[in-house]
Amino acid sequence: MSTLTEIGVHNPVEDFLRMERIPSIWCPGCGIGTTVNSFVHALIKTHTDMKKLVMVSGIGCSGRVGGYIGTDHFHTTHGRAIPFATGLSLANTELNVVVYSGDGDLVSIGGNHLIHAARRNVNLLVICVNNMIYAMTGGQAAATTPAASMSSTTPYGAFEPDINIPQLVDAAGAVYVARWTAFHVKQLETSMAEALKKKGFRFIEVVTPCPTLYQRRNNMGDGLAAMKDYKDRSKIRNGAGTHEVAMLPGEQIIVGKFVDRERQDYLTLMRSRLGANFQEWVDAPPQVEHEEGEGCGEC
Amino acid sequence: MNRGSVVVVTERCKGCGFCVEFCPTHVLKLSSAFNAKGYHPPHLVDGDKCSGCNLCGMYCPDFAIFGYREPQVRPVAPAPSQPGKEA
Ligand code: SF4
Ligand code: SF4
Numbered sequence: 446m447s448t449l450t451e452i453g454v455h456n457p458v459e460d461f462l463r464m465e466r467i468p469s470i471w472c473p474g475c476g477i478g479t480t481v482n483s484f485v486h487a488l489i490k491t492h493t494d495m496k497k498l499v500m501v502s503g504i505g506c507s508g509r510v511g512g513y514i515g516t517d518h519f520h521t522t523h524g525r526a527i528p529f530a531t532g533l534s535l536a537n538t539e540l541n542v543v544v545y546s547g548d549g550d551l552v553s554i555g556g557n558h559l560i561h562a563a564r565r566n567v568n569l570l571v572i573c574v575n576n577m578i579y580a581m582t583g584g585q586a587a588a589t590t591p592a593a594s595m596s597s598t599t600p601y602g603a604f605e606p607d608i609n610i611p612q613l614v615d616a617a618g619a620v621y622v623a624r625w626t627a628f629h630v631k632q633l634e635t636s637m638a639e640a641l642k643k644k645g646f647r648f649i650e651v652v653t654p655c656p657t658l659y660q661r662r663n664n665m666g667d668g669l670a671a672m673k674d675y676k677d678r679s680k681i682r683n684g685a686g687t688h689e690v691a692m693l694p695g696e697q698i699i700v701g702k703f704v705d706r707e708r709q710d711y712l713t714l715m716r717s718r719l720g721a722n723f724q725e726w727v728d729a730p731p732q733v734e735h736e737e738g739e740g741c742g743e744c
Numbered sequence: 745m746n747r748g749s750v751v752v753v754t755e756r757c758k759g760c761g762f763c764v765e766f767c768p769t770h771v772l773k774l775s776s777a778f779n780a781k782g783y784h785p786p787h788l789v790d791g792d793k794c795s796g797c798n799l800c801g802m803y804c805p806d807f808a809i810f811g812y813r814e815p816q817v818r819p820v821a822p823a824p825s826q827p828g829k830e831a
C-alpha cells in the first residue's frame with residue numbers, strides 16, 4: 446500500500462506554518478488556531494506572495510499567530526502593532542502588511558492607534574481576534590469585556606459597557622469591516638480573502654472562545670460550549686448598519702460583512718498631493734530650518 | 745459524493761472536540777485512549793460516510809486533523825479527442 450505522502454495527501458495549511466513551533470501555546474478549546482486555518486486558506490486562495498507578506502502583532506495570545514506563520518513577523522510592544530505596521534507599509538510600499546492581534550491589544554491599550562489608522566486609511570489588513578478579555582496578561586477586563594463579566598480586575602463584575610468595535614472602525618473610516626466568529630470558518634476565509642485583495646484600512650473582527658481566562662470565571666463552560674453558543678446565537682446580516690451590531694450577552698450575535706467601500710488610501714493621497722515631486726521628497730526630504738529661541742519659554 | 749478520509753496527528757490533539765461536533769456527517773468520535781499529554785484524540789467511526797470535506801481540518805485549532813478526498817481508484821478516462829481543432 447502506498448503511503449499518504451506518496452499519494453499526495455497532506456494538510457496544505459502546514460506548508461504555511463513553522464511546524465517546528467507546533468504544538469502551539471494555546472489552551473485546549475482556544476479558538477485562535479481555528480482562525481489561523483481560515484487565514485491560511487485565504488492566503489492560498491488569493492495566491493498571496495509570502496515573500497511580501499509581513500505579519501505584525503502586539504502582546505497577547507492572539508499576538509502569537511504571526512510567529513507560527515512562516516513569513517516575516519514583528520512582535521511589537523503591547524498595543525503598538527498598528528503604529529509599527531503603519532510605518533512599515535509606508536516605508537516599503539511593496540509589502541502586504543497584516544496586523545493579527547487581540548482585542549485587548551488592538552482595541553483597548555492600542556485603541557487610539559486603531560482609530561487613527563482607520564481615519565488615515567493606511568494600507569493595512571487588521572485581524573482582531575476578540576476573546577473579550579486581556580487573556581495572556583492575566584485575564585484583566587478590556588474595553589471589549591461584556592458588562593457584568595467577572596475578570597481578574599472586576600471581582601464584582603465589570604461596571605462599564607463594552608465597545609462595539611465594527612461601529613468604531615466604521616465611524617473612523619475603514620473601507621472594509623466584517624465580523625465573524627470562530628464557528629464561521631468558511632465565511633471568515635472568504636472575508637479574509639476579499640480583504641487581502643483590497644487596499645486601504647480593512648478590519649475583520651473574529652469572536653473566539655477563551656475558556657481559560659474569560660469563560661471559566663463566568664461559568665461559561667469550555668471552548669466547545671462557546672462554539673455551539675456562537676452557532677446558536679449568530680445571525681448573518683451582510684450590510685447591517687454597524688450601529689446595530691453591538692454584542693449583548695444572551696442576544697443575537699450579528700455577523701457578516703458590514704462595510705465594503707472605496708476611499709483613497711493614505712499613500713495614494715500623499716502621492717497625489719506631492720505629485721511629480723514625490724520621489725524627490727522621498728529621496729531627500731526637505732530639511733526644516735532650525736530656529737533659535739523658539740518655544741513657549743517655559744521649557 | 746466522493747469518498748474521503750482523515751489523517752489525525754494524535755500527539756498534536758488537545759481534545760477540544762471541535763472536529764467531532766462540526767463534522768457534517770458525524771463520523772468522528774473522541775477515543776477513549778490518551779495521547780502522551782493526556783488528551784483523547786478523535787478517530788473515524790463510520791469511515792464510509794466521510795466525504796473528505798476537510799471541515800474538521802478547518803476547525804482544528806491545533807492542526808491535528810485534516811480530511812482529504814480519496815484519489816480516484818478508477819483510471820482517469822482519456823481526454824476526449826477534439827476533431828477539427830488543430831493546434
Ligand atoms: S488564555 Fe484564552 S485566549 Fe489565551 S490561549 Fe488560553 S484560551 Fe486562548
Ligand atoms: S473530512 Fe469532512 S466528513 Fe470527513 S471527518 Fe472531516 S469533517 Fe467529517
Ligand code: SF4
Pocket residue numbers: 756757758759760761762763764785786803804805806807808809
Ligand atoms: S479539533 Fe483538533 S485538537 Fe480538537 S479534538 Fe479534533 S483533532 Fe483534537
